[in-house]
Amino acid sequence: xxxxxxxxxxxxxxxxxxxxxxxxxxxxxxxxxxxxxxxxxxxxxxxxxxxxxxxxxxxxxxxxxxxxxxxxxxxxxxxxxxxxxxxxxxxxxxxxxxxxxxxxxxxxxxxxxxxxxxxxxxxxxxxxxxxxxxxxxxxxxxxxxxxxxxxxxxxxxxxxxxxxxxxxxxxxxxxxxxxxxxxxxxxxxxxxxxxxxxxxxxxxxxxxxxxxxxxxxxxxxxxxxxxxxxxxxxxxxxxxxxxxxxxxxxxxxxxxxxxxxxxxxxxxxxxxxxxxxxxxxxxxxxxxxxxxxxxxxxxx
Amino acid sequence: xxxxxxxxxxxxxxxxxxxxxxxxxxxxxxxxxxxxxxxxxxxxxxxxxxxxxxxxxxxxxxxxxxxxxxxxxxxxxxxxxxxxxxxxxxxxxxxxxxxxxxxxxxxxxxxxxxxxxxxxxxxxxxxxxxxxxxxxxxxxxxxxxxxxxxxxxxxxxxxxxxxxxxxxxxxxxxxxxxxxxxxxxxxxxxxxxxxxxxxxxxxxxxxxxxxxxxxxxxxxxxxxxxxxxxxxxxxxxxxxxxxxxxxxxxxxxxxxxxxxxxxxxxxxxxxxxxxxxxxxxxx
Numbered sequence: 001x002x003x004x005x006x007x008x009x010x011x012x013x014x015x016x017x018x019x020x021x022x023x024x025x026x027x028x029x030x031x032x033x034x035x036x037x038x039x040x041x042x043x044x045x046x047x048x049x050x051x052x053x054x055x056x057x058x059x060x061x062x063x064x065x066x067x068x069x070x071x072x073x074x075x076x077x078x079x080x081x082x083x084x085x086x087x088x089x090x091x092x093x094x095x096x097x098x099x100x101x102x103x104x105x106x107x108x109x110x111x112x113x114x115x116x117x118x119x120x121x122x123x124x125x126x127x128x129x130x131x132x133x134x135x136x137x138x139x140x141x142x143x144x145x146x147x148x149x150x151x152x153x154x155x156x157x158x159x160x161x162x163x164x165x166x167x168x169x170x171x172x173x174x175x176x177x178x179x180x181x182x183x184x185x186x187x188x189x190x191x192x193x194x195x196x197x198x199x200x201x202x203x204x205x206x207x208x209x210x211x212x213x214x215x216x217x218x219x220x221x222x223x224x225x226x227x228x229x230x231x232x233x234x235x236x237x238x239x240x241x242x243x244x245x246x247x248x249x250x251x252x253x254x255x256x257x258x259x260x261x262x263x264x265x266x267x268x269x270x271x272x273x274x275x276x277x278x279x280x281x282x283x284x285x286x287x288x289x290x291x292x293x294x295x296x297x298x299x300x
Numbered sequence: 301x302x303x304x305x306x307x308x309x310x311x312x313x314x315x316x317x318x319x320x321x322x323x324x325x326x327x328x329x330x331x332x333x334x335x336x337x338x339x340x341x342x343x344x345x346x347x348x349x350x351x352x353x354x355x356x357x358x359x360x361x362x363x364x365x366x367x368x369x370x371x372x373x374x375x376x377x378x379x380x381x382x383x384x385x386x387x388x389x390x391x392x393x394x395x396x397x398x399x400x401x402x403x404x405x406x407x408x409x410x411x412x413x414x415x416x417x418x419x420x421x422x423x424x425x426x427x428x429x430x431x432x433x434x435x436x437x438x439x440x441x442x443x444x445x446x447x448x449x450x451x452x453x454x455x456x457x458x459x460x461x462x463x464x465x466x467x468x469x470x471x472x473x474x475x476x477x478x479x480x481x482x483x484x485x486x487x488x489x490x491x492x493x494x495x496x497x498x499x500x501x502x503x504x505x506x507x508x509x510x511x512x513x514x515x516x517x518x519x520x521x522x523x524x525x526x527x528x529x530x531x532x533x534x535x536x537x538x539x540x541x542x543x544x545x546x547x548x549x550x551x552x553x554x555x556x557x558x559x560x561x562x563x564x565x566x567x568x569x570x571x572x573x574x575x576x577x578x579x580x581x582x583x
Binding site for chain 2: 022027028030031035061062066067068070219220268271274
């Protein structure tokens with residue numbers, strides 16, 4: 001039995017979430033049937049990122065296996081806000097855990113409109129802001145710039161009372177500074193890490209393998225980077241941190257929590273085992289906690 | 301034939317949630333391939349032919365070239381047999397990369413990790429009956445479908461050469477075999493056999509064609525059937541990470557836009573496709 005945790009005022013039966021875009025509960029229902037509802041692998045469910053307009057996603061191929069990891073170039077395929085609210089949200093409302101809806105906008109106005117529309121619905125417990133996206137008005141990736149992130153969060157804060165989680169960009173020069181700007185603008189939690197940029201070349205032609213040219217690297221290959229970023233971000237914030245990156249076992253989850261994460265997310269490991277979240281939670285519960293916090297980074 | 305146990309009416313048997321271990325009971329060579337059989341104590345007895353499983357080994361996964369494999373590999377099952385009421389699954393494997401090399405080296409008694417059955421299988425034939433077409437390693441789901449339909453359904457098989465054509469011995473009855481070099485059966489493409497067969501059929505008795513094989517073969521099947529107004533179901537292939545719709549990595553272009561092959565396929569109605577040759581397919 002996993003101890004309950006509180007995240008942004010929401011009681012969860014345990015600390016294990018899914019990373020956005022790594023588990024499609026609607027497709028999983030088609031594959032596994034109602035067993036999915038009886039044995040749901042996560043204590044809260046994060047949707048795939050929703051954009052204002054429908055998106056087809058990137059041309060295939062979209063996947064490349066690396067040593068202990070995966071590069072994906074999916075391109076955020078989704079039905080758009082209206083399709084999501086009409087078709088998917090009522091079905092996701094059947095899930096036995098709180099729902100966090102991930103949204104991404106190509107301007108601060110658009111992000112605000114998405115957060116307001118998602119936050120307005122009773123099925124939605126929290127809204128996650130995916131800020132790993134260029135603002136078409138400034139050309140800057142919102143999550144790579146503290147001021148842009150602050151503006152974006154402030155706008156959303158004024159438009160929905162629901163808790164806001166900011167999904168940080170790991171390629172930012174100083175993720176802790178971005179996170180602090182998000183907290184200052186009213187974010188209720190941050191989540192990290194997103195995937196890191198990666199590339200693969202076709203073994204015969206030497207051209208980029210992925211249809212999108214490059215993609216995001218995930219899996220055990222990035223676990224050490226995630227641990228360091230969670231540690232440095234958590235030290236700079238007073239709001240909760242949702243940590244993720246290469247979690248495969250309860251020990252990996254415990255490491256992130258010892259580094260300062262209040263909750264953890266399982267992502268790519270769910271591709272290898274659809275029930276990975278449940279297993280990680282059980283292993284985490286069975287672990288003897290190590291005492292004391294991880295010392296602050298020395299800066300060396 | 302398996303009952304349709306899915307509430308949506310799709311030809312799909314639901315999978316238990318989560319990855320489980322199956323015990324390897326046999327690994328023997330069938331021509332150029334290995335036939336790996338495993339007792340799947342935790343799985344359904346009635347997977348639908350055309351459905352697939354994500355496979356990995358319990359030991360030594362990640363210990364190959366370039367520290368791979370990391371992700372499981374998708375395989376349509378080639379046969380299912382009841383052993384004391386439990387399913388014994390058969391998979392046809394050819395070692396062409398770090399994942400398939402490790403699977404091909406499985407020893408009896410080892411644990412094979414699997415998730416499945418996944419995706420949508422073949423739908424039942426109606427009216428004119430079934431004509432089965434397999435190419436290379438793609439004969440696997442055709443074998444399972446032939447077992448389910450019974451020996452009456454004619455089978456056309458194509459292979460590179462004689463060693464690969466050894467897989468034809470797994471079929472009951474007398475499949476027609478073609479090889480690229482003529483070392484077994486006719487020197488022809490299997491699609492030539494298909495064209496002849498359809499042109500010899502009486503107009504009112506055209507079958508449904510079920511096919512699996514390399515993308516150029518499936519594209520030829522699609523075109524041949526389309527020209528003759530023959531319904532065809534094609535079992536396609538794409539690189540997959542998860543097998544159950546989570547990663548959105550295995551999309552193929554269709555007339556209705558991109559479809560995830562793992563949840564909307566791998567068996568697709570040929571009429572849904574403009575082409576069966578998708579980028580990255582078969583890698």
